[in-house]
Amino acid sequence: MADTITELFSAPLTFNWTLSYKCNFTCSHCYSRDEVGEELPTEKIKQVVDVLADRQVPFINFGGGEPLIRDDLLEVTRYATDKGLNVSMNSNGWLLDHATAEQIQQAGFKSVGISIDSAVGKSHDDFRNMNGSFERATAALDALHQVGVKTTMSAVISRINFKDFHSLLDLARKHKVSQVFLHNFKCSGRGFKNREDLDLSPQEWKEFYVEALGTKKVTKDLLISFDDPVIASLPGYDENPMVKGSSCGKLSLHLRPNGDITPCGFIPLVVGNILTDNFEDLWYNSPVLNGMRNKEAKGKCQGCGAYQDCLGGCTARSFATTGDLSEPDPHCWK
Amino acid sequence: MTFLQRNPDIVWRHEKRREEQVLKEMDAGKDVEERGTVILLISGMMHQLNLLGGMIWNLCDGTRTEEQIVDCLLKEFDVERNVLAADVAEFIEDLLQREWLIYG
Numbered sequence: 001m002a003d004t005i006t007e008l009f010s011a012p013l014t015f016n017w018t019l020s021y022k023c024n025f026t027c028s029h030c031y032s033r034d035e036v037g038e039e040l041p042t043e044k045i046k047q048v049v050d051v052l053a054d055r056q057v058p059f060i061n062f063g064g065g066e067p068l069i070r071d072d073l074l075e076v077t078r079y080a081t082d083k084g085l086n087v088s089m090n091s092n093g094w095l096l097d098h099a100t101a102e103q104i105q106q107a108g109f110k111s112v113g114i115s116i117d118s119a120v121g122k123s124h125d126d127f128r129n130m131n132g133s134f135e136r137a138t139a140a141l142d143a144l145h146q147v148g149v150k151t152t153m154s155a156v157i158s159r160i161n162f163k164d165f166h167s168l169l170d171l172a173r174k175h176k177v178s179q180v181f182l183h184n185f186k187c188s189g190r191g192f193k194n195r196e197d198l199d200l201s202p203q204e205w206k207e208f209y210v211e212a213l214g215t216k217k218v219t220k221d222l223l224i225s226f227d228d229p230v231i232a233s234l235p236g237y238d239e240n241p242m243v244k245g246s247s248c249g250k251l252s253l254h255l256r257p258n259g260d261i262t263p264c265g266f267i268p269l270v271v272g273n274i275l276t277d278n279f280e281d282l283w284y285n286s287p288v289l290n291g292m293r294n295k296e297a298k299g300k301c302q303g304c305g306a307y308q309d310c311l312g313g314c315t316a317r318s319f320a321t322t323g324d325l326s327e328p329d330p331h332c333w334k
Numbered sequence: 335m336t337f338l339q340r341n342p343d344i345v346w347r348h349e350k351r352r353e354e355q356v357l358k359e360m361d362a363g364k365d366v367e368e369r370g371t372v373i374l375l376i377s378g379m380m381h382q383l384n385l386l387g388g389m390i391w392n393l394c395d396g397t398r399t400e401e402q403i404v405d406c407l408l409k410e411f412d413v414e415r416n417v418l419a420a421d422v423a424e425f426i427e428d429l430l431q432r433e434w435l436i437y438g
Contacts, residue, residue, distance in 0.1 A: 008370065008382075010351050058345045058375065086345060242380050 005243065005250045005293050006284050011055040014252040016265055019045070019073065020065040021257060025092050026129045028194050029156055029185065039257040040275075042072040046079050048259060048274050053083040055279060062089035063265065065257070068096060074107040081108030090115060090154055093140030094133060101143035111150040113181065114140050118160055119167035127160055141175040152179040158198040162208045166215070172222060182212060184228035184331070186266045186316055202333035209234055230313035230329050233306030245311025249292035263292055266316035267325075288325075295326045304334060338403065338426065339396035339438040345375040348392060356385050374434065386411075390425055396438040400426055 020039050023030070040048070052060065060080055067073050067089045077087045090113040096104070104112060114137050118124040121134035144151045153172045155161060161168065165182060172180045185199050200208065209231045216224040229245045231237055243250045248264035255261060260270045261282060271289055272282040283289070292315055301307050312318060313329025321330045340346070353371040360366045370382025372391050383391050389410065393403045403426075404419045411418060429435040 007355075008349060008352055008373070010347075010349050013347075013375065056347045058347060240379075 011057050011283060012251055012253045014059040014061060015052060015057055015255055016061050016063055016252055017255040018064050018257055018265060019062055019067055019070045022069045023064060023066045024069065024094055028127055029158060029198055037257050040259055042075065044275065045076050049080045049083060051274055051279060053085060059086045066092055074103050077107040077109060086110045088112065092133065093137035096140035096143060098143045101147045101149065105147040105149050109149055111152055112144050113152040113154045115154045116171065117155050119171040123160055138175055141177060145176045151177050152181060153177045154181045154183055156183045156185055157208065158185050159200065162200055162204065165212060169222060179223035179225060181225045184314065192320055202331055205331045206333040213237065228314060229310050230331050232309035233334055244309060246292065246315040248315060249289045263289060264316055267319055291325055298326045299328045301328045306334060336399060337396050337438040338394040338398060338400060338435055340391065340394050341434050341436055344434055347373050348388065349373060353388065386421065387425055390422060394435055
C-alpha cells in the first residue's frame with residue numbers, strides 16, 4: 001500500500017534496539033522488565049547492523065533492559081559507527097563510571113541518555129527501586145561530560161514528577177546536559193500494572209503540557225523534547241514534526257533482543273524478523289505498519305477538529321488499553 | 335583545485351526508490367521540481383533535495399570541483415551547458431551559505 005511515508009522513506013530513520021531485557025533495576029513503570037526472550041550472539045548482532053547499514057538507517061538507539069549489561073555493547077557500537085551509523089543509548093547510569101565513559105567515547109557514541117525521574121534523590125531511588133541510583137545517574141552524566149560525550153536526560157512523566165518538572169530542567173543544567181526528554185507515560189508492561197498509581201488524568205496531562213510547552217518556548221539554554229502526539233491538539237501548538245501522530249512505524253521501528261521487529265517497544269505486535277525476513281517487504285507491506293500509517297478515526301476522534309494533527313494520539317497507549325490501534329488515546333482530554 | 339564536499343555532520347540518505355519513481359515521472363513529462371530524492375536531517379529538521387539537487391549532493395564527495403560536477407550532470411540531462419552550470423552554481427552557493435557544503 002503506497003502512502004506518504006513509504007512513498008518517500010525506504011526505511012525508518014531510527015531503530016530503537018533492545019539488545020537485552022535484562023536489567024539491574026526493577027522500575028515501577030518499566031515496559032520490559034517482565035519480558036524474557038532469546039538474545040542474539042555478537043556475530044548475529046553485527047549481521048543486524050549490516051542490514052541497517054545496507055538499508056541506510058541513520059540512527060540506532062540502544063535501550064532495554066540496561067544496554068550496558070551486554071558485555072559486547074561497545075564492540076557492537078564500534079562496528080556500527082565504523083559503518084557510518086549514528087549510535088546513542090539510554091541507560092540508568094548505574095554501570096557508567098569514568099572508565100566506562102571513556103570507553104563509550106572511544107566506541108563512537110554520539111550521545112548517551114541517562115534516565116532520571118526526579119531531582120529529589122530519594123524520589124528517584126524509590127521510583128527506580130534502587131537506593132543510590134540517583135547519585136550514580138548524576139555521576140554518570142558528569143563522567144560522560146568530562147570525556148566529551150554529549151548527554152541527554154530522560155524523565156518519564158508520572159504522578160511523582162509532573163508538578164515538579166522545572167527542577168528536572170535545573171538538574172540537567174547543573175550537569176551540563178544538552179537535551180531533556182520529558183517522555184509521556186506508557187501503560188505497557190509494569191506501566192500498565194501500576195497505571196492507577198502512576199498515570200495522570202487526561203485533564204492533568206493537558207495542564208502539564210500547557211505549562212511544559214510554555215516553558216519550552218522561553219527556554220533557550222536547554223533543548224526540551226516531548227514525544228507525545230496528543231499535544232498536537234493543544235491551542236498554540238506550533239511545532240512542525242516530520243510526521244503527524246505517532247512516529248512509530250513511520251520514522252522509527254523497534255528491535256527486540258531476538259531480532260524481531262515491532263512498531264515500537266510499547267506495541268507487542270511482531271511484524272517480522274530482521275535476520276530471517278526481507279526487510280523491504282516488511283517495511284512496505286506489513287499490515288500492522290500500514291495500519292499505523294493509515295489510521296482511521298474512531299470513537300470521539302470522529303469529527304474532532306484536532307484529528308488531522310494528532311491522528312488519534314499515541315498509538316501504543318490506544319492499543320494497550322483497547323487492543324485497537326485506531327481507538328482514541330486514553331490520555332486525550334478532548 | 336577546490337573540491338566540494340558535504341558537511342560531515344549532516345545526516346542524509348539517498349532515497350533511491352523514490353528517485354527511480356521521480357525519473358519515471360520526469361520521462362512522462364511531469365513536473366518533478368518539488369519531488370525530493372535525498373533527505374537531510376539537520377538539527378531535528380528534515381530537508382529534501384529534488385532530483386537535480388540530490389544528484390549534485392551525491393557528487394559532492396570531496397573529489398570534484400563545481401565544473402567537474404557540471405560535466406557529470408551533462409551526461410544525465412539534455413540541456414545547454416551554460417543553463418545547467420547556472421543552476422548548479424546557484425544551488426551550490428545556497429548550500430555553501432548554509433554550510434551544508436564545504437570546500438575540501
